[in-house]
Amino acid sequence: MFDLLKQACDAATKEGCQFADARYLAIRKQRVLSRDLALSSCAESDDRGFGVRVLYQGAWGFASSPTYNAKEVEKVVALAMRIARASAMALREGGVKWAPEEALKLAFKSKCDQDPFKVSLEDKADLLIASNQVMLKNKSVKRAQGYLLFKRVQRWYVNTEGAELESDVTSSESVIWAIAVGKDDFQQRNWQAPASNRGFESYRKEEFLVQAERVAAQAEEKLSAKLSPEGDFDIVTDSENLSLTIHESVGHATELDRVMGYEVSMAGSSFVTRDKIGEFQYGSDKVTLMADNTLENGLATQGFDDDGVPGQRWEIVKDGVFQTYSTGREFSHYIGEERSRGCCRADHWSSIPIVRIPNLFLMPGKEPLSPDELIADIKHGLYFEGMDSFSIDQRRLNFQFGGNGVWEIKKGKKVGMLKAALYQSRTPTFWNACDATCDKNYWEPHGVMQCGKGDPLQIAQMTHGAAPTRFRKINICRGRN
Ligand SMILES: [Zn+2]
Structure with a gap:
């Protein structure tokens, strides 16, 4: 061949x-x-x-x-x-x-x-x-x-x-x-x-x-189910729900080609400008977001990318601080990195490789913490499970996400399902409101098979993941009356 x-x-x-x-x-x-x-x-x-x-x-x-x-x-x-x-x-x-x-x-x-x-x-x-x-x-x-x-x-x-x-x-x-x-x-x-x-x-x-x-x-x-309440509430997201939020508010926001203006006309740019490297408080100290194109069974794990660069593992956000981007060989010089992170993939033999989100996940908490313990510390809040409707602006900054199953939490317990609940926030506000994530026993991967990017459009796949995670005082609004 x-x-x-x-x-x-x-x-x-x-x-x-x-x-x-x-x-x-x-x-x-x-x-x-x-x-x-x-x-x-x-x-x-x-x-x-x-x-x-x-x-x-x-x-x-x-x-x-x-x-x-x-x-x-x-x-x-x-x-x-x-x-x-x-x-x-x-x-x-x-x-x-x-x-x-x-x-x-x-x-x-x-x-x-x-x-x-x-x-x-x-x-x-x-x-x-x-x-x-x-x-x-x-x-x-x-x-x-x-x-x-x-x-x-x-x-x-x-x-x-x-x-x-x-x-x-x-x-x-x-x-x-x-x-x-x-x-x-x-x-x-x-x-x-x-x-x-x-x-x-x-x-x-x-x-x-x-x-x-x-x-x-x-x-x-x-x-x-009753209609969701509105206002500021503590929320817990399950692994699948948070996977989509990671994808949209961190994955796409930290593709270096997008930051450099290569994707703007198709799906917007990014607020994560290059001056933020090593400085910007993307999230709280509980937030470490790991990119890993060597992850076992990960959807973006394919040995090497279409620039000929092998899969790698690196931190996009470490203890809350933004570290670096997903890159390809054409882009690493823009941030003074000598080597590509190996993220350029093409979806077809007739497509050119572009920077794609790697397997990207929230690291589990270091201390033992179960979902029940996580919820026990919430007086009145919401639990979001699975993916539902979402939107995010053209700078990957203002967003809202729903859940396929949403429960009300009262006095530390899930009490009943809710309809039409959405959490609405800004990317750094949301990730800085994270005060706990469960330990590695509760961490799960979730795959995205239909990530669209590029013009003409290309479809890529990657794995995200998290353990159930808590965010304090997030604005809850309704998707309907
Ligand atoms: Zn996508």
């Missing part, structure tokens, strides 16, 4: 480029959806092709093709070079400064005990429909749905520095949900089996059935 990719790099070198890399990708996906007692769709795709990126006099050129032979490789390199030459004419400020990296030869394979593409469609249908059956036993539940998503990406990467890298990564995701209908209201409650770089072995039918019964009962309970 490497031969033609090397041929592409050699051809680009002869044309006078400073650097070139070539990637071949085979992407297989399967998505199975169920609705009530039937499968509603099953789609499968197998998509292969290669892309060549060249850096010429400080300017990029990129071209790609689904046809993989010597003649096509020649054509694609010539097109990438033409684009780079044209781009070089319009350069300002000397162009791309490319961070050095050791040329590695390595192969990475994610853990996958049961290849999901070898599991029969009957077994997948059985898992989903059995779960729907359990949810529909609840008389208030009028619709039960679920899906399974499997993805396998095989990748071969070569560059002009001599790197020869290959990876084989299988990812799985599943969600089931129940919709309960009442007299004048309907409510949805879901369970996300944590998405990860694992195979079908991560899904156990017994667990699906237990969760199906729970979400059906809670969808029904949400129908008669």
